[in-house]
Amino acid sequence: MADTYTGTKYPQSVVEQIFTDVYAEAKTLRDNIININELHKSSAEVTETITSVTQQAYSIDGVTLDGSGSDNDVFGTAVTLNKFQYDGKVPFNHLAGTRFEKSIAAGAANYISDEYEKKVLINILPAIGTSLDKAIWNGATTAQKAAIAALTPGAAQGSLTAYGQTTVAAMPTNQFNSLPATIIYNASNAKATPGAGLGDYRKVLTPVALTSANIAAEYLKMYQTHFAAVPDSSESLHKIFAPLGDKALMVAANKGATTVNPDFVEVDGKWTYNGYEVIFVPMVGFRIMCDPMFLLFLTDKKNDAQTLEQQRGANLADFQLWKSVAFAETFPVNQRYITLYGG
Amino acid sequence: MAKEDFVNPFTEGVNYEQFKEALGKKTVAEYCKDKLTSEEISWLESELSILNKK
Numbered sequence: 001m002a003d004t005y006t007g008t009k010y011p012q013s014v015v016e017q018i019f020t021d022v023y024a025e026a027k028t029l030r031d032n033i034i035n036i037n038e039l040h041k042s043s044a045e046v047t048e049t050i051t052s053v054t055q056q057a058y059s060i061d062g063v064t065l066d067g068s069g070s071d072n073d074v075f076g077t078a079v080t081l082n083k084f085q086y087d088g089k090v091p092f093n094h095l096a097g098t099r100f101e102k103s104i105a106a107g108a109a110n111y112i113s114d115e116y117e118k119k120v121l122i123n124i125l126p127a128i129g130t131s132l133d134k135a136i137w138n139g140a141t142t143a144q145k146a147a148i149a150a151l152t153p154g155a156a157q158g159s160l161t162a163y164g165q166t167t168v169a170a171m172p173t174n175q176f177n178s179l180p181a182t183i184i185y186n187a188s189n190a191k192a193t194p195g196a197g198l199g200d201y202r203k204v205l206t207p208v209a210l211t212s213a214n215i216a217a218e219y220l221k222m223y224q225t226h227f228a229a230v231p232d233s234s235e236s237l238h239k240i241f242a243p244l245g246d247k248a249l250m251v252a253a254n255k256g257a258t259t260v261n262p263d264f265v266e267v268d269g270k271w272t273y274n275g276y277e278v279i280f281v282p283m284v285g286f287r288i289m290c291d292p293m294f295l296l297f298l299t300d301k302k303n304d305a306q307t308l309e310q311q312r313g314a315n316l317a318d319f320q321l322w323k324s325v326a327f328a329e330t331f332p333v334n335q336r337y338i339t340l341y342g343g
Numbered sequence: 344m345a346k347e348d349f350v351n352p353f354t355e356g357v358n359y360e361q362f363k364e365a366l367g368k369k370t371v372a373e374y375c376k377d378k379l380t381s382e383e384i385s386w387l388e389s390e391l392s393i394l395n396k397k
Contacts, residue, residue, distance in 0.1 A: 153394065154359055155353050155362075155387065156357055158355050158356070159358060162390045162393040163389075165393075206382065206386040
């Protein structure tokens, strides 16, 4: 006779709120440092428009119907979210009176009634949030890695360096792609060559592994590459996304100099490179300079298939099983104004 | 015999396969001497080393 155990499958309204609290544990999502769309339906289009206008002599005549005074192109790219899960088991003796590594916002646990179920959430949600945060900046799917490995490498603009190809190959294999991975390879229809292929990003020529001795010179290369392409005063919105380790290199570069390096300035914990904010994220080997709104994290918080379930292990086992299903993908827009160091 | 044009790997449209073909039996330093900076030459040597390990 089969043993049947029923667990708890949380209603969608609760799952949605739980995921909001998961995001609170992911710095990138909590602090909105990039463009986040929580209501992207899988395979829905991400739309980019390119509009240009022409200054003309005044005329009392009606506006020409052929639109010669402006040019407006709209590009839609269907972006499919990747479905993935986290799961595991938590022994009961890990839940009783243990001290947890991180505290959690008051939200999620208050929706759950059972004592152990609350404690399972307190145990796992910070870890899920951290995992998501890392995956946004470092990692690629098996298919994406294969696509990037198949690119013909080169040194010039319009090609991926062997350095970048190797860095992607060394990324963790995840269920959705990080921003560096989708910047390097994507299917945007807004690119000069639409469809699947190398991204239209600007690459910094001759990227190398950064040290405290060369970080200023390498950031200068990124800065010069970037502003050779950015055409207008929107540059004031642009920021630099850098690996966590760059902060230590900047500190070392400043301490190693006879005078404080004016390139890297820290005020109240906020770092800038010649006036442009540097945001440290769990990225490895790459640096990105652009308007943060060009970097998209797409998910579908209201998807009915996004679930969180947990139940006690079979046959009165002393552990709780849990499974969380979610959807995500990253995508870059306005790629011609994104500079990638290491690509 | 006409002097062959220098195949600059930093020119858009040139990939490493084309560059390696132009190198022939020369080293990167020999082929690129006086055409590229020492930093660029050193970096290209590193790139080709990565490719050769694949």
